[in-house]
Amino acid sequence: MALFNTHNVSIKGIAACVPKEKIRTADYPYFSEAEKDLFIKNVGIKERRVAPSNIATSDMCFFAAEKLIQKLQWNKDEISCLVFVSQSPDYFLPATSILLQHRLALNKNTMAFDVNLGCSGYIYGLQLLSTLVATGQIKKALLLVGDKSTLSTHIEDKSTYPLFGDAGSATAIEFDEKAHPIYFNLQSDGSGEDAIKILDGGARNSVRPDTFNIQEIEPGIKRSRRHLQLQGVDVFNFALREVAPNINQLLPFSHVEKEKIDFFVFHQANKLMNESVRKKLKIELEKTPYSIDEFGNTSSASIPLTMITRLKNQLENKKNTMLLSGFGVGYSWASCILTVNNPICCDLIEIE
Amino acid sequence: MITVEEFTKNLEAEFEEIKTGTLTPTMHYRQIPGWSSMYALIIIAFVDTHFEVQLNATDLKNAQTIQDLYTIVLSKQQA
Numbered sequence: 001m002a003l004f005n006t007h008n009v010s011i012k013g014i015a016a017c018v019p020k021e022k023i024r025t026a027d028y029p030y031f032s033e034a035e036k037d038l039f040i041k042n043v044g045i046k047e048r049r050v051a052p053s054n055i056a057t058s059d060m061c062f063f064a065a066e067k068l069i070q071k072l073q074w075n076k077d078e079i080s081c082l083v084f085v086s087q088s089p090d091y092f093l094p095a096t097s098i099l100l101q102h103r104l105a106l107n108k109n110t111m112a113f114d115v116n117l118g119c120s121g122y123i124y125g126l127q128l129l130s131t132l133v134a135t136g137q138i139k140k141a142l143l144l145v146g147d148k149s150t151l152s153t154h155i156e157d158k159s160t161y162p163l164f165g166d167a168g169s170a171t172a173i174e175f176d177e178k179a180h181p182i183y184f185n186l187q188s189d190g191s192g193e194d195a196i197k198i199l200d201g202g203a204r205n206s207v208r209p210d211t212f213n214i215q216e217i218e219p220g221i222k223r224s225r226r227h228l229q230l231q232g233v234d235v236f237n238f239a240l241r242e243v244a245p246n247i248n249q250l251l252p253f254s255h256v257e258k259e260k261i262d263f264f265v266f267h268q269a270n271k272l273m274n275e276s277v278r279k280k281l282k283i284e285l286e287k288t289p290y291s292i293d294e295f296g297n298t299s300s301a302s303i304p305l306t307m308i309t310r311l312k313n314q315l316e317n318k319k320n321t322m323l324l325s326g327f328g329v330g331y332s333w334a335s336c337i338l339t340v341n342n343p344i345c346c347d348l349i350e351i352e
Numbered sequence: 353m354i355t356v357e358e359f360t361k362n363l364e365a366e367f368e369e370i371k372t373g374t375l376t377p378t379m380h381y382r383q384i385p386g387w388s389s390m391y392a393l394i395i396i397a398f399v400d401t402h403f404e405v406q407l408n409a410t411d412l413k414n415a416q417t418i419q420d421l422y423t424i425v426l427s428k429q430q431a
Contacts, residue, residue: 034369038390041368159389220389233409236393240400276397 002186003253009130010179013344015068016146016169016305017060018049018295020352028162030155030220039162044271048165048296050150055351057088058096060168060301061144062103063349068170069104071344074140076105081141082112083129085121085300087329088148089114100144111138118196119267119328120186121145121300122169123336126324127184129173136175143171147299149228152198154214156222160230163270165296169304172344180321180339183254185246192331195234200225235328239273243327244280247335250323254337260321261287261337263311267326268292268302300326305348312345353403353429356422363418366398367391377419395421405429 024047025031025040040046051060061084069076082104084097097112106112117124125143132138146168153160200211205225212224223229243266251258264283266274268291278288289310291302298305303324307315314320319341327333354362356377364375369386384391396407399421405428407421415421 034386035388035390038369038386038388042390042394231409232389233392233396233412236396237406237408240396240406270393272393272397276400279401 002184003249004127004131004184004186005181005254006127006130006134006184007181008136008175008177008179009133009182010174010176011338011340011343012172012174013068013072013346014169014171014304014308015064015071015346015349016167016301016308017064017349017351018165018167018305019051019055019060020350021050021052022047023050025162030158031162042272043163044290044292045162045296046293049167051148051166052352055148056090057086057146057148057166057168058084058090058100059351060166061146061170062100063351064168064170064346065100065104065142065144067346067349068172068344071346072172074172077107079106079140079142080110081129081132081138082106082110083115083125083141083143084112085115085117085125085143085145086147087116087118087299088151097144117332118147118299118330119269119302120326120330120332120334122303123184123324123326123334124186124332126171126173126182126336127186127334130182133173133175139175141173143173145169145171145304146301149297149299152226152228154223154227156214157227158220159232160223160228163297165298167295167298167301167305169301171304182336182338183250183256184334184336185250185253186334187242187246187332189242189331192234192238195231195238195331196329197229198226199229236270236273238331239269239327240276240280242331242333243277243325246333247281247323247325250335250337256321256337261323262320263314264288264323264325265303265306267328268295268306269297269328308345309348315340315345316342318342353426356419359422359425360418362402363395363398366394375418377422378417380416381418381421399425403429
C-alpha cells in the first residue's frame with residue numbers, strides 16, 4: 001500500500017497557463033442539438049481551450065513557471081529540482097524538463113527529469129518532489145504539469161474530441177520546517193491499459209504506413225491508431241470503483257477529519273462521474289469546485305487550474321486544509337491531504 | 353429493494369428530456385427516446401448512487417430491457 005507522509009514541505013505558489021482560443025461545445029459539428037444539450041448538462045463542458053500548432057505543453061508550463069518565479073521573487077539559482085509531468089512531451093528525447101531548465105535559465109546544478117503520467121500526475125508529482133524536498137538537501141523545486149491533449153484527439157471521434165482542453169501549470173515547492181505534513185495514497189492498475197490509450201508511435205507499435213489511416217470504430221467514432229482511444233464505460237466504472245476507497249484509506253491514515261477539510265479538488269474528468277464520486281463520499285458541493293465547464297478535461301493540469309481559477313481568494317487569504325485527487329489513464333490514481341498557507345495564486349495566463 | 357416499476361420510474365426521472373410514463377420495464381433500454389452513449393453513463397451513475405452496485409460494459413451488453421437491468425442490479429446486490 002503506497003501510503004506516505006512527508007514533512008517540512010510546503011506549496012508556496014501555483015500558476016497556470018492556457019491557450020487563448022476557446023472552442024465551444026455548442027459549435028461541435030458532429031453533435032446533434034440534443035447531444036450538445038446532453039453533453040453540456042452531464043459531462044459539464046461548455047467550452048475548452050485548444051492550443052494551435054505553435055504551442056506545446058512545455059510553452060504553457062514555461063510561461064506559468066516564469067510568472068510564478070517572478071511573483072514569488074525567487075532567485076532562480078536557488079531552484080535545484082524541476083520535474084515535468086506530461087504525456088505530451090516536446091520530443092521522444094531529450095526529456096522536456098531538461099529543455100525547460102535551460103529555457104527558464106535555471107542553474108546547471110538543477111536536477112531535472114520527466115514523469116509520464118496523465119490525470120493522476122499532479123499528485124504523483126507532488127509526492128515525488130515533496131519526498132525530495134523533505135530531505136532538506138533541495139530547498140526550492142518546481143513541479144511543471146500539463147498536457148496538450150487536443151493534439152491526440154480526432155475531430156470525428158465524439159468519445160474524445162469534445163472532452164479535452166489544453167493547459168500547463170507550475171507549482172512552487174519549498175523546504176519549510178513549519179509546514180504541516182502532507183499525506184499521500186498512490187495506486188496503479190495496469191489491467192486498465194486499453195481504456196485510455198494511443199496505440200501507435202511508441203516502441204511497442206512503432207509508426208507504420210497505416211498508423212495514420214482513419215478508421216470508423218463505431219458510428220460517431222472515427223480515428224487512427226495515433227489518436228487517443230477512450231472506453232467511456234470502463235473509465236467511468238474505474239473511477240466509481242477506485243476513487244472513493246482510495247480517499248477512504250487516506251483519511252484514517254492522515255488522522256484528518258473529513259469535516260475539517262475546506263476543499264476537495266478532484267481531477268476534472270466528467271461532471272457526472274465526479275458528482276457520483278462526490279455523493280459516494282458524502283462531500284458538500286460547496287467544498288468541491290469545478291472548472292470543467294470552462295476548460296474541459298485538462299489532464300494533469302486540471303487540479304492546479306481549478307485551484308487558481310476557482311479558489312484564488314479563499315487560498316490567498318487563509319490557511320486551508322485540502323484534499324486533492326487525480327485519476328485516469330493507466331489506470332493510475334492518487335490523492336493527498338495537505339494544508340496550504342496563503343500560497344500565491346497567479347492570475348490565469350493566456351497565450352496565443 | 354424497490355420494485356421494478358419503482359426502479360423504472362426513478363430511472364426515468366434521471367432523463368429530464370423524457371416525458372413521464374414513457375419508460376416501462378419491458379422497454380429495450382437502448383430504445384429510450386433520444387438514446388446516446390451518454391445514457392449508458394447516466395444509467396451507471398444512477399445505479400451506483402442508489403444501489404451501490406456497478407454495471408460494467410458486459411452487463412450493459414447482456415441486458416436488453418429495463419427489467420434486465422433491474423435483475424442484474426438485484427443479483428449484484430445479493431452477491
